[in-house]
Amino acid sequence: MQTSKVKPGELTTEGEPTHNNVIRSGEIVCQEVTKHFPENSRPAVDHVSFKVAAGDLVVLLGPSGCGKTTLLKMINRLYEPDQGQIWIGKEDIQTLPVNQLRRQIGYAIQQVGLFPHMTIWRNIAIVPRLLGWDEEKINMRCNLLLELVGLSPTYLGRYPRQLSGGEQQRVGLARALAADPQILLMDEPFAAVDAINRERLQSELLIIHRKLHKTILFVTHDVEEAFRLADKIIILKDGQLIQYGTPVEIVVKPENEFVAELVGSNNLLRKLSLFDVQSLLEAKQYERHNSFSKASFTSIQPQENLRTALSMLLESGAEQLHVVDNKGKSHGVITFQDLHRLLFEQFTSPAAELE
Ligand SMILES: Nc1ncnc2c1ncn2[C@@H]1O[C@H](COP(=O)(O)OP(=O)(O)O)[C@@H](O)[C@H]1O
Ligand SMILES: [Mg+2]
Numbered sequence: 542m543q544t545s546k547v548k549p550g551e552l553t554t555e556g557e558p559t560h561n562n563v564i565r566s567g568e569i570v571c572q573e574v575t576k577h578f579p580e581n582s583r584p585a586v587d588h589v590s591f592k593v594a595a596g597d598l599v600v601l602l603g604p605s606g607c608g609k610t611t612l613l614k615m616i617n618r619l620y621e622p623d624q625g626q627i628w629i630g631k632e633d634i635q636t637l638p639v640n641q642l643r644r645q646i647g648y649a650i651q652q653v654g655l656f657p658h659m660t661i662w663r664n665i666a667i668v669p670r671l672l673g674w675d676e677e678k679i680n681m682r683c684n685l686l687l688e689l690v691g692l693s694p695t696y697l698g699r700y701p702r703q704l705s706g707g708e709q710q711r712v713g714l715a716r717a718l719a720a721d722p723q724i725l726l727m728d729e730p731f732a733a734v735d736a737i738n739r740e741r742l743q744s745e746l747l748i749i750h751r752k753l754h755k756t757i758l759f760v761t762h763d764v765e766e767a768f769r770l771a772d773k774i775i776i777l778k779d780g781q782l783i784q785y786g787t788p789v790e791i792v793v794k795p796e797n798e799f800v801a802e803l804v805g806s807n808n809l810l811r812k813l814s815l816f817d818v819q820s821l822l823e824a825k826q827y828e829r830h831n832s833f834s835k836a837s838f839t840s841i842q843p844q845e846n847l848r849t850a851l852s853m854l855l856e857s858g859a860e861q862l863h864v865v866d867n868k869g870k871s872h873g874v875i876t877f878q879d880l881h882r883l884l885f886e887q888f889t890s891p892a893a894e895l896e
Contacts, residue, residue: 566630567595567756574625647717
């Protein structure tokens with residue numbers, strides 16, 4: 542049984558024999574993409590253009606009915622656009638056979654969609670089997686993937702009904718990653734999971750993203766979720782792209798009143814609540830200003846949000862907070878001035894763009 546930590550190299554199929562129509566790039570480009578369902582008065586997706594760099598985690602954020610699902614489904618050709626073009630790398634997706642395209646794009650949805658009469662192993666193995674992988678390779682892959690999503694390999698013999706909602710979502714993610722796609726499309730995958738498990742799944746998705754560098758296009762209507770996950774956020778309203786930027790850019794320079802209201806730009810506390818201590822430290826590290834003074838005793842964990850940091854500064858009367866993780870490791874300090882600089886964009890580079 543696999544017990545060691547999964548290494549990125551173990552989870553890619555690079556170096557394997559390639560065949561025609563294999564997507565080698567994780568870049569997604571949409572140009573003037575439009576979809577109008579005949580029964581509706583306005584287009585569900587209306588001349589939307591954007592480019593997602595390979596390896597980025599981009600969140601499509603907007604209220605219900607704004608066209609997020611329709612846009613996502615056009616990327617794996619569950620829907621065809623009326624107008625516009627979509628490329629993955631240099632390939633116009635219209636030129637690829639639809640089945641081959643879909644097998645190379647992982648897709649995870651809120652309803653998970655596991656087949657109830659199939660074991661977890663069989664559910665994960667669907668695409669690898671279609672691709673003709675041998676049993677041994679599929680077994681290795683299933684073990685690695687379950688470890689990656691935080692489930693014991695003993696789950697492979699179970700049926701979906703024997704798993705909780707959160708566990709089923711983990712299997713859904715493992716299945717989406719099964720054939721090592723460059724691209725993952727995720728449509729509100731955690732929306733039906735309880736708050737505690739949702740946060741866990743979000744953290745694990747971030748870890749997986751850091752390990753595997755897949756391009757992830759993640760749909761949500763939940764602003765907090767968007768800010769927790771995103772390298773960049775695309776804001777949609779009534780089928781139109783309103784703004785595309787890093788979380789800091791969106792909060793500091795909202796395109797219009799709709800965006801400002803959505804992310805609460807007029808409310809400083811709300812703004813602070815959207816960023817965690819870690820993202821602020823990363824911005825500071827980038828500037829090499831992260832000197833640590835032994836005078837600070839009040840400590841905070843890196844994953845706490847900046848609103849909590851502000852109230853701890855106010856309550857303790859300390860000038861700085863010592864950032865310490867749950868293993869007691871020191872990550873630096875943050876001050877009032879740092880919070881002020883984040884809100885008013887005086888860091889050299891937005892925190893969210895830094896690695
Ligand atoms: N298959 C469909 N047929 C007709 N109208 C649809 C269909 N799918 C979505 N729509 C409509 O398109 C709009 C966008 O829907 P959708 O993309 O599902 O939004 P979101 O995912 O942002 O909630 C809505 O007005 C919805 O009613
Ligand atoms: Mg939707």
